[in-house]
Amino acid sequence: MRNKVLEKLQGTLVELNFPTDTVIIQNSKNPDHGDFSSNIAMILSGKLKQPPQKIADEIIQKLFELNSDNFFSNVEKAGPGFINFKLNKNLFHGKLLHVLKSDTEFGKSSIGKGKSANVEFVSANPTGPLTVGHGRGAMLGDTVANILEWNGYKVQREYYFNNAGRQMRVLGQSVYSRYLKTCGQDLKFDDEFYQGEYIKEIAELIFNEFGDSLMSDQNPDYFKDKAEKFIFEDIKSSLKKLGLEFDHFYNEQELYNSGKIQHILDELDSNGLIYQKDDATWFKGTQIGRDVDKVLVKKTGEPTYRLPDMAYHKTKFERGFDLCIDVFGADHIDTYPDVLAVIDQLGYDSNKVKVLIHQFVTIMKNGEQVKMSTRKANFVTLDELIDEVGADVVRYFFIMRGMSTHLNFDLDIAKDQSDNNPVFYLQYAHARMCNIINRAKGFGHTINLKADLGLLKEDEEQQLINQLLKLPELIEKCSIQLEPQLIVNFLHEFASKFHKYYAHFKVITDDKKLTDARLILIKAIQIAMRNGLTLIGINAPERM
RNA sequence: GCCCACGUAGCUCAGCUGGAUAGAGCAACGGACUUCUAAUCCGUAGGUCAGAGGUUCGAAUCCUCUCGUGGGUACCA
Numbered sequence: 049m050r051n052k053v054l055e056k057l058q059g060t061l062v063e064l065n066f067p068t069d070t071v072i073i074q075n076s077k078n079p080d081h082g083d084f085s086s087n088i089a090m091i092l093s094g095k096l097k098q099p100p101q102k103i104a105d106e107i108i109q110k111l112f113e114l115n116s117d118n119f120f121s122n123v124e125k126a127g128p129g130f131i132n133f134k135l136n137k138n139l140f141h142g143k144l145l146h147v148l149k150s151d152t153e154f155g156k157s158s159i160g161k162g163k164s165a166n167v168e169f170v171s172a173n174p175t176g177p178l179t180v181g182h183g184r185g186a187m188l189g190d191t192v193a194n195i196l197e198w199n200g201y202k203v204q205r206e207y208y209f210n211n212a213g214r215q216m217r218v219l220g221q222s223v224y225s226r227y228l229k230t231c232g233q234d235l236k237f238d239d240e241f242y243q244g245e246y247i248k249e250i251a252e253l254i255f256n257e258f259g260d261s262l263m264s265d266q267n268p269d270y271f272k273d274k275a276e277k278f279i280f281e282d283i284k285s286s287l288k289k290l291g292l293e294f295d296h297f298y299n300e301q302e303l304y305n306s307g308k309i310q311h312i313l314d315e316l317d318s319n320g321l322i323y324q325k326d327d328a329t330w331f332k333g334t335q336i337g338r339d340v341d342k343v344l345v346k347k348t349g350e351p352t353y354r355l356p357d358m359a360y361h362k363t364k365f366e367r368g369f370d371l372c373i374d375v376f377g378a379d380h381i382d383t384y385p386d387v388l389a390v391i392d393q394l395g396y397d398s399n400k401v402k403v404l405i406h407q408f409v410t411i412m413k414n415g416e417q418v419k420m421s422t423r424k425a426n427f428v429t430l431d432e433l434i435d436e437v438g439a440d441v442v443r444y445f446f447i448m449r450g451m452s453t454h455l456n457f458d459l460d461i462a463k464d465q466s467d468n469n470p471v472f473y474l475q476y477a478h479a480r481m482c483n484i485i486n487r488a489k490g491f492g493h494t495i496n497l498k499a500d501l502g503l504l505k506e507d508e509e510q511q512l513i514n515q516l517l518k519l520p521e522l523i524e525k526c527s528i529q530l531e532p533q534l535i536v537n538f539l540h541e542f543a544s545k546f547h548k549y550y551a552h553f554k555v556i557t558d559d560k561k562l563t564d565a566r567l568i569l570i571k572a573i574q575i576a577m578r579n580g581l582t583l584i585g586i587n588a589p590e591r592m
Numbered sequence: 593g594c595c596c597a598c599g600u601a602g603c604u605c606a607g608c609u610g611g612a613u614a615g616a617g618c619a620a621c622g623g624a625c626u627u628c629u630a631a632u633c634c635g636u637a638g639g640u641c642a643g644a645g646g647u648u649c650g651a652a653u654c655c656u657c658u659c660g661u662g663g664g665u666a667c668c669a
Contacts, residue, residue, distance in 0.1 A: 072609080077608095085612090087611060128612070173669070342667095343667045346667035379664070407597065407598075449604090453599095461604085468631075522608090540616080541616090550628080551624090551633040556628050
């Protein structure tokens, strides 16, 4: 509808011989300002050297001349020169019925149709349980993936992990050391080792299976592998509790096995982007606009994380994705520019990669900040949180804030508020909508598509309609902005409008015609609310 | 030092590509359930949008500087 207003306004400007390139139509925040508004008169004021008020008058007059189809029910000049548009209500009513027909499809868009997207997120190495800190990336990634799917993309959710590097080696050693202790050997447990209880658990598991027969094992990889498998099961089960399943796990080891690491080194070499210094192989980042050169292969012969990252991202292009999303925590902020620069050097288009950086989650417990470290095992696990407050609350908590803000997660409040949480505000709204429909059915009122929607005369009703019809454009916008919070804000505002309406008006009354009309409205907003909640992965209960 | 984020009510945060009187929730205070579930609604109070300049018809939003917070600047990931 916004586009239609835009067209009409542009047409009018052409008739008046005014420039049309800077036309902006905005949604009105304040209902007194109509359904849409435009600042065009103020923009043109400078160009035409005329007062905005005068320009606005001319435009409005011409608009009325061209309004033979009664598209606009009113157009007014206001404030410093805004033009406010009020649309014919019949237009909205037609759309309302369309929502009912679309049902579960309402809000979906096809702008990504035929395109494929890869969303890489979580990507935590299997050295310990997922922490609350990982939760944010997990929920952002999953929701972004949902958003892309709703826009027609074929989406692959991918988890990249590293089981070849130093961290994993230390993990294996940690388990081995615990195992020796379990076998009764008295030795000091190295401070550098992973300290968590789960290490003991794994060691005991191994002990129960093999007794002390592995004490002099010459193959420590066994301990590493066992730990990796155990921890990965734990990670997957945490994610599953949040309704999250990955389509693909990409293992760094594959990059070595398939020769892709060596291959990209050769490619960089032939592009003159690497050199040897101090027994290490360096990446000449400064040559392609980076601040400093970085080590790609240490003097031990082991690559740094940067090299496999490059090779890995190259595979994303080789696999033919039209869009690649990387969800990283702020601690990875320095790794991706090198990767993107290399991608461009290799002849790919790095614009297809969108890197979403989310700031850290600060955990507060008993009024104090908890410093998280997997190795030191002073983390709060995602599992504990889910068990405490439930999956819906966890999901909501992690996407309700903009990803660029530092999220303050007060565990005490999260627990205290678990039954007073903002997510329930949305769910309760949905439950109320469903309840109305069910109650109505009990009184013999079913949805009557021939209802006279002209009876929806209240401002509150018009506002609900206005907003619900904006869901599709919002979802499209999200596929560009990639910010789940926009959906959350929308739903919260929507629920608020509904609760307000609910408190002031009754849907089921003795007035059959009015009841029919309002039921259509309720059904439409119930569809919008349910679809919105589904989009962000939160349950839409029919009763609470 | 340099690079990237962020700084809005007592607290946690919104504020859409610059727009009309800066908004919610929590906490405080006062109201509303014989009426579709009060997990709700209504009202009161609470602000130098970190600070200073600049851009313009118009700035919380864009630019510059200062201060503060977090992150990065590893032959850790």
